[in-house]
Amino acid sequence: MRRSSLSTRLYRRVLVLLALTGLAMGAVLYSVASKEIGRASDAQLVNASRLLYMMMQDELTAGVLAARGKGLSTASDPLLSSEEKRAFHASYDWCMFAVFWEGQPVAQSGWGAPLDLIPRQPGLHDFSAVGERWRSYGLPGHDARLLVVVAERDAMREFSVVPVLRKLALPLLLLIAVAMGVLWLTLRKSLSEVERLASSLNARSLADLTPLAPENWSRDLGPLITALNKLFARLEQAYELEQAFTDDVAHELRTPLAAIRTQAQLLARTAPASLPEEVNRLLSTVRRANDLVDGMLTLARLNATAVSARSVDVHDLVAHVVADAVVNLPADAIEFTVLPDHVVRWQCDPASLQIALSAVIDNAVRHARAGGCIDIAIVRTFDHLVITIGDRGGGVAPEDRERLLRRFERGASTSSGSGLGLSIAVKAMTLARGTIRLEDRQDGPGLLVVLTLPAAD
Missing domain, CATH: 3.30.450.20 (PAS domain)
Incomplete structure (x- = not known):
């Protein structure tokens, strides 16, 4: 209704x-x-x-x-x-x-x-x-x-x-009609400030909890502004508590995980030749647990990330993320292509976009076949910026695409992963007021991840 x-x-x-x-x-x-x-x-x-x-x-x-x-x-x-x-x-x-x-x-x-x-x-x-x-x-x-x-x-x-009533009726009806029009315009004008407040709140990111200045709003909205500022203060306190708790948990988990990984590596060197598979499985589990802790920490910190849009060289940002990914890969393991090879400027929040790109590229590296290629394309239109990241892995079935964008969901691939990579990208793109979707590559097998950012208001 x-x-x-x-x-x-x-x-x-x-x-x-x-x-x-x-x-x-x-x-x-x-x-x-x-x-x-x-x-x-x-x-x-x-x-x-x-x-x-x-x-x-x-x-x-x-x-x-x-x-x-x-x-x-x-x-x-x-x-x-x-x-x-x-x-x-x-x-x-x-x-x-x-x-x-x-x-x-x-x-x-x-x-x-x-x-x-x-x-x-x-x-x-x-x-x-x-x-x-x-x-x-x-x-x-x-x-x-x-x-x-x-x-x-x-x-x-x-x-x-x-006759007297006839003479009075027309002016009275005209007066009522004019009053109706003036009344509607007055109500719209009076309530336009409520719409302005709604627009101001909608333009904020999830982490922007800056108090509203009461002097910028009419006195009639004073109680509402005060209530919103109190809500912002409580949310900020809750975010700070969540951040502190997540940091403490990550610190407490990383220490034993590091110790377990060290012991597993020593075991791999000294264990009999009949145990290499079990030791490798242990090391893989430790790495996945460490990735899980890092992913949860990143998600928690995204909630407290302050978003501020500015003019960004998106090509340069993508190049930095690719360079960070290549550092942790063996030589000639995966080939990256980024098109176009010139400056592409866009008004956006660089921190959120970088987190999303890092999560998607890391996911592509995990699922790209050995010696494969990851193709990145940046397309700028009048009102949208589209970044596509395509790998040469096995792809994702259409019925699984929405599911894999949620937390702790993993595909059918045996590659290691925490199940948080794409959900981190979704969270980061939401903060940047963008969207993410999964598609099939048109030039062969593989997954195509499409990041879309709208033009700034």
Whole structure:
């Protein structure tokens, strides 16, 4: 299952918070807009009732209502003429109105809620009629018997809110979209330092336990930097203890092994002619034990090796390793060829590469046939350096190649060896950020060991 990144998880959580905040802001805006539109609508009802009252001033002054009395027809002596009604509807076409004298209707708009459902008290009121909610305002006249009522549907108020919300929705959505983008960039920028820390740690070798400088990192990473430095200190102490233990063990083992080898050599000189095979087997066992101790010591020291890349003449380095190997061989025992025969420079750690080359060449010498040849080729490309070491031995079966790169694994050859040579090369190449693999030679029998180093970052 693919895990999401820390920035993605944080972004999702903050995005949910941002969405909830946006919804809350929308709800607040809706509430505020509704209240403001409600106040404005109430003010319009008041203005509409005052306009009606002003239109009826001439009739009221003439005493039409007072002279009419109850039960008189509203068709005679109307309070509002047709022109006045049209003028009112031109300004307030969504409002209905009704005029009451002593609680009885004397004028009305002719549409809207039934008159018997309209509140007949001064002030603002809510009521239901014909399946809808209404809002009304009653304006009392100078004569307490007169009441002018103007009403409108609540749906008209909601309809008035919609344009406001539409105007607010687009800026709000744009604001949320911009906030989402800024949030993502901010998170990526903030977490880039974590990525820089990861890159810095990945670029280190296994033996580089130099403490991180807290001043080079933000204060938020302070606890992590402190914890890493404490871990580095404990690892360094553990490496030092391991190194000391390995050195002590190697020293303690070398002394008795040297004594055994000396005694075996004396025995070979003085033993009867019937024992040479047993003595040679003893000497071979002592040499293998000594090689094993040296290999274990080399592996342990590799863990504490500080890796530092610099420009190296790889051809010269290979020549020195070959020269060291030839010194311990009989004259004309093995022929070495190194191609090309000129300077090949590469950015790498020379100590790790030298250890790997020494281990591989020593392994090739052990398994090359007598009078054989070891061919070394250095190939430099744009982004890789490849060194191949080929011998003329019996080679290695494909199914055994991965196994022989592990510790204490030996091939089918009867040649002496500790089983640590190739594992030492693997360890050294890992420290140098390189790889090692085993292949068949293409020009005949034998094993081809391929060392690959990438270009420095």
